[in-house]
Amino acid sequence: MQTYQPTLGSESYRDVPTFGGFDIVVLGGGPAGIAAATTAAESGHSVLLIERLGFCGGAAVSGMSGTICGLYMTVADPSVAQPQQIIFGFAERMRQALEAEGGLTAPQIYGKTWVTTHDCAKYKKVATDLLRGAGVQILYHTEMVDVITEGDALVGLVLHTRSGFARVLGKRVIDASGDADAVFRMGLATTKGNNGIIQNPSMMFKIGNVDLPRYLEYWGDNTICPPKVVEKLEQRDELLRKKVWLFPTVNPGEILVNGTKITGFDGRDLDVTDPVDHSEAEQFSIYQARAFFDFLKEEIPGCENAYFIDYAQEVGVRQTRSIDGVKRLMNDDVVKARKTNDSIAKSSWPIELHYGAKPKTEWLVDDYYDVPFATLVPKQGRNVIVAGRCLSAEHEALASCRVTAQCFEYGRAAAIAADLSIREGIDFQDIDGVQILELMKTTE
Template sequence: MNYAEKTCDIAVLGAGPAGLGAAIRAARLGASVLLIEQNGYLGGNMTIGLPLLGFLDRDGKQVIRGLADELMEDLRQYRTAYGPAASGYRYCPLHNSVALYDHELFKLVALHKVLDAGVELLLHTSLESVNVENRTLRSITVRGKGYRIAVNAKVFIDATGDGDLAFEAGASYEKGQAGTGVIQPPTMMFTVGGVEMEKLIDYIAAHPEEMEKSPSIQCAQGYDAEYFRADPTWVMVTLRPLYKRLRAEGKLPVDREDMIIINSLLPGEVHLNCTRHLGVDGSDVFSLTHAEIEGYLQVEKFVQTIRAEVPGFENCYITNIYPSMGIRESRRFKGIRVLTEQDVVSGHIPEDSIAIGSYSVDIHMGDGNSTDFRKIPPYGIPYGVTVSDEIEGLMFAGRCASMDAVAMSSARVMPICMAMGEGAGIGAALAVRQRISPRDVDVSQVRDEILRGNGIL
């Protein structure tokens, strides 16, 4: 095994929305940044066929801009055979807002942003071990093909989703819902082509009961066939009665109550958020292996069934099964502040906020087949959720940040994770520049930088 060493101001582990936000914003402030990613490409869950939720609040007002908006604008400038590579932000009666984009071109646009900011990249590289002395994170060792690499940095930002770095460093964390520890189930995302959506929309127009939601899901008026016909920027949550019948007949071995169809920018193609795997812990390799196997088998069975049963899907075919299981929830670490359910449902916006969330509480129940989906007002995410309360030099951003399970179910959507990552990256860069701990950074300076970067606070 070869050995190498890297020294930088800030090391970011994980290049999903949170890690991209952190790395790019820190590097733009002049810090030397190393972004380490286990995949050979950037984006994390931004590459698995999902729409971007969270740009608009429940009244249709924009609450996220910053880097997420910059990336969308770059995609809109990208002309393809089917038009711009991203949509605008369309109001949605169910999700507040929806933005669609080309997930493959996103990898390219994100790469340009990272390179333009001067971030150094280490791809195909995963965490091996950490060196914590006197409750201070001094260095980490990562491993890529042929190399074990020691990384020395002043600040480490864990943006792995599962908090792999914070876990190795011995930071305390929580998993699952309060009281039960039940974790939101993951989903294997996949894409199908050959779909005639007009047929499904006609079917829904003739059978409006197919748009009825479970009582645990809040939806505003107007989420109907006409909404889907008016503009192709939509996510359709539908077919609850049909699903119920197919499950009763044993034709659909999936523990969920309806189908989530995400329109694609490519004609005839849709992304499907339709499998569900109960009892899976995405931070446990044995559990994850089981889920990946089950995911593929569910996808296969699901496609057979929708070809036979769902109008418009008769000739559909799989064009993509995404490279890894989509994990909604795993570890959440203890920061100097915790974002709570009370904060998000009351719309509390503290003075040390670094991002505004407004996406609904959205808990895919891990012990049944329902979803707890509640609309909430805009709320602030305090800087302290990104700073470890226990280990000096350790920060976190995105899904693994310091939040309770209910708050996380809202703040987990990708534009919010990216905005949170931006705040963490700016905080880390200011700490390095001022030679202070990230916990001692003046949050008003972080906020000034966020506003300079076109963020909304």
């Protein structure tokens, strides 16, 4: 396909060196970005993936979230049932690749469903294999600092690299930043959480040298802590979170710990789109993780001789901005398991709200809801579509639909839509979601 070279619409960036022109520019290398860039390149497009870190994986790796959530149906009692996978596509492709690398556990019980725990190092390699195999050009250690527009159309991004500023031009942009960064920079409408209140971040960490047989005998097969652990946590004032999740990994004697709640040092809730709050979250998280590690060694059988392997590279962020989309996933859509004819992903994941001492969890048992395509499409602004957790959704709905398996499919759907938009010369707002669903079926 021909490389895109639009007329630059913004005088202020005319003197900034041009890195190049691409058919599709993908902003962000998390699960949605990996899927979007790979799918777009395999469709024959020139694709640039921009990532602020030195690897792909997003919060799944940098935040060490470490699990593929959302693959399976919820059931009344997983201890007497078998996992039923409900989402495939790129999510299944990634699952198979991780499994082939020895980087994925078998399904583990998580409440009323299952998750699989992945090895972050293996995840980095699998992502690299997929992107390089598809011919995606990657710019690591690069951040988007501004947008280049022509009227209401996004035609390029201004980047900051280790060698200074550069501009990149594109026919279409897939905003997989997780924070709707490109959409926000365009001045398009976004929302944050419940009237500005967003979910707490967490600091994940790993511990080693755990006596797993003794640990599992005490903890049980469910990765969510049993009531006897909640009772112990409630007696520890220094620990802010009273319901926690621990996941044995593929590595012998290793456990991935999701046991922290991150606030400000003064106890306030933090908004990680604020650089001061985000920086304070990173600092506070160190102390909270170490305190929880001490609790494990003191209170949980099998952890007495454990050692602290490492913190995540950064706090795990669950929620920031959501776009104002052509369609919006509503709380009722999730609770009532609503089905649509333009679905890009099924989800049976619970509404999982992380603020307060105990996460609030509302399960969908033996059912699922559909996420419509148009939740990825901003109402205003041309040439841009989102993928990942910044899709258009109400606060509680987002607490369900934001997880990894679904984000892979949002990325795949966004790439298919970008391909269609370029080939047929139409805006994302004019694409029929039913057509995207049919195209997703034929490429699954």
